[in-house]
Amino acid sequence: MQEIKAFLRFPQEHFSKPITYRLVKEYNLMINILRAEVAANKAGELIMDIEGSEQDIAEAIDFTAHEGIEFRILKSGITLDEERCVHCGACTSVCPSGALTLRRDDWSLVFAPEKCFACELCVKSCPVRAIVAVMHLNGTVLAG
Amino acid sequence: MSILSLKSFAEINEKIKQRRAVVVTAEEIAEIVAEKGTAQAAKEVDVVTTGTFGPMCSSGVWLNFGHSEPPIRMTKVWLNDVPAYAGVAAVDAYLGATELTESGSLEYGGAHVIEELIAGKQVKLRAISYGTDCYPRTEIATYISKEIINEAYLFNPRNAYQNYGAAANRSDRTIHTYMGTLLPNCGNVNYSTSGALSPLINDPYLRTIGIGTRIFLGGTQGYVAWHGTQHNPSRPRGENGLPFQNAASLALIGDLKQMSTQFIRAAVMEGYGVSMFVGVGIPIPILDEEMVRYAAVCNRDIYTNIYDYSVPSRSRPVLAKVSYETLQSGTVVLEGRKVPTAPLSSMKTARAIASTLKQWIADGQFLLSEPVAPLPTTASPQNLEIVGGA
Numbered sequence A: 001m002q003e004i005k006a007f008l009r010f011p012q013e014h015f016s017k018p019i020t021y022r023l024v025k026e027y028n029l030m031i032n033i034l035r036a037e038v039a040a041n042k043a044g045e046l047i048m049d050i051e052g053s054e055q056d057i058a059e060a061i062d063f064t065a066h067e068g069i070e071f072r073i074l075k076s077g078i079t080l081d082e083e084r085c086v087h088c089g090a091c092t093s094v095c096p097s098g099a100l101t102l103r104r105d106d107w108s109l110v111f112a113p114e115k116c117f118a119c120e121l122c123v124k125s126c127p128v129r130a131i132v133a134v135m136h137l138n139g140t141v142l143a144g
Numbered sequence B: 001m002s003i004l005s006l007k008s009f010a011e012i013n014e015k016i017k018q019r020r021a022v023v024v025t026a027e028e029i030a031e032i033v034a035e036k037g038t039a040q041a042a043k044e045v046d047v048v049t050t051g052t053f054g055p056m057c058s059s060g061v062w063l064n065f066g067h068s069e070p071p072i073r074m075t076k077v078w079l080n081d082v083p084a085y086a087g088v089a090a091v092d093a094y095l096g097a098t099e100l101t102e103s104g105s106l107e108y109g110g111a112h113v114i115e116e117l118i119a120g121k122q123v124k125l126r127a128i129s130y131g132t133d134c135y136p137r138t139e140i141a142t143y144i145s146k147e148i149i150n151e152a153y154l155f156n157p158r159n160a161y162q163n164y165g166a167a168a169n170r171s172d173r174t175i176h177t178y179m180g181t182l183l184p185n186c187g188n189v190n191y192s193t194s195g196a197l198s199p200l201i202n203d204p205y206l207r208t209i210g211i212g213t214r215i216f217l218g219g220t221q222g223y224v225a226w227h228g229t230q231h232n233p234s235r236p237r238g239e240n241g242l243p244f245q246n247a248a249s250l251a252l253i254g255d256l257k258q259m260s261t262q263f264i265r266a267a268v269m270e271g272y273g274v275s276m277f278v279g280v281g282i283p284i285p286i287l288d289e290e291m292v293r294y295a296a297v298c299n300r301d302i303y304t305n306i307y308d309y310s311v312p313s314r315s316r317p318v319l320a321k322v323s324y325e326t327l328q329s330g331t332v333v334l335e336g337r338k339v340p341t342a343p344l345s346s347m348k349t350a351r352a353i354a355s356t357l358k359q360w361i362a363d364g365q366f367l368l369s370e371p372v373a374p375l376p377t378t379a380s381p382q383n384l385e386i387v388g389g390a
Helices: A019-027 A056-067 A121-125 B011-015 B027-044 B109-118 B289-295 B322-329 B347-362
Strands: A002-010 A030-038 A044-054 A070-074 A078-080 A101-103 A109-111 A131-133 B024-025 B047-049 B052-054 B062-066 B075-078 B083-085 B092-096 B123-128 B141-144 B153-157 B167-168 B173-177 B180-182 B189-191 B216-217 B220-229 B249-254 B265-269 B271-281 B283-284 B303-308 B317-322 B331-334 B337-342
Touching: A002 A056, A019 A030, A019 A044, A019 A056, A044 A056, A056 A070, A070 B123, A121 A131, A121 B180, B024 B027, B024 B347, B027 B047, B027 B289, B027 B347, B047 B347, B052 B347, B062 B109, B075 B092, B083 B092, B083 B109, B092 B109, B109 B123, B109 B265, B109 B271, B153 B271, B167 B180, B173 B220, B216 B249, B216 B347, B249 B271, B271 B347, B283 B289, B303 B322, B317 B331, B322 B331, B322 B337
Parallel strands: B024 B047, B167 B303, B189 B337
Antiparallel strands: A002 A044, A002 A070, A030 A044, A078 A131, A101 A109, B047 B283, B052 B271, B062 B092, B062 B153, B075 B083, B075 B123, B123 B141, B153 B249, B167 B189, B173 B180, B216 B220, B216 B271, B220 B249, B265 B271, B303 B317, B331 B337
16 A cells, blocks of 8 residues: 555646546545645645555556646645744644654754645744745645 | 852953863753752853844844935935834934835835845845935935945844743634734643743843843844843742743844844744844853852743733733743643643754854853943833823
């Protein structure tokens, strides 16, 4: 079994298609939608955890490509600018997933991307704006 | 002070010059005292260094741009579209850290301009005037950087608060405050000091810190200029002399041109506006056993109140009194529940400041200065009451 975090961007004409349903039904994937956004007249975006066999996941990726859906494997729902971060810890108190924590020995911020579920609460709580949500990178998604 | 003193400032400075001074951080002194006791520690250790790096809104920079040809008596000044106060002479201005850009965004302000100046970047200067016989120019638009302007010195009216209240939110909605994002139903607690490393925690009655004290400010040497605004040393204190709330504070001054963005950093507090992380470190001379006792204080003995920031009043209800040991553990019990805590002030950078200052002193580059005048030891700020007739 394989577990990945994925970013999917749907062109507007796909809004009515049950893509997620087909991923579950036809490719036996366990899907946990972390975040979904649909902007009027624009693309829809999804961030999801996907669990399935390697073969099923590979075939599902082929299927989305065939449907014209952008599919990227993500490390996380956010990116952390290490240069900008001052390790204050403000993000850690709003992070519900435990992905952002402060080490108690040297007080540095530790980010565990696999735990992140893209709630984005940290983005606005960061005083130095070192955290950017993957969904809001002006269309440039940083792939895994 | 002199009769019971083991050492004077002058004697300590002599040792610093000879690179014989024993300098340790405020965290290290606690271990030394625990092992050897205060009497021995006071004999062995000469200086204890402290550090803090938190958002300090009451900060800003004095600038002198130099004179253009023909010259202008600037009446209104903007730097990267952030207004600066220009009501002082022709080409002097004060840019406050929390001043916001006129673009309407809460994401950019004076602190960002200050950070860009420190980084050596070019900043857009715009100024207008009514024109006078001696200063005929009525407008100017150009670019400046720290290399080409005359003076650029931080003058921060209130920094390095001695302790500060922690914040929680008892309401049922998320609130955005200068103490960060506070989740509903006491979902988190934010605090903002470096605890036992914090400068004024290590000299609770300001015995060794006064006007003229040389300090670490923003990555370079700065000075204590005055007591800070809202300086409040008359707050209630515990047996160890430490207040449970924000008490004493300092006005600090230092040369922006020598500072580093590692120790001065613009901050945006969501929904509140702009603030600035300021790095401050103060050396505590170990004149006698009393000073070593103060400097050896541990987080378990430093207490602060947790306030309910959902009450929009100058008198917010106190929810609990907790130690920094508890706050730094990552959780606190509040109203019967375990609640996560988080600092707004970077302990990692605070440690970097204390160890940098330690290095400067150990290397003989940084001498201690005896205060030129003491800071007030009793004072309580007044509230602003609204009266009629205005």
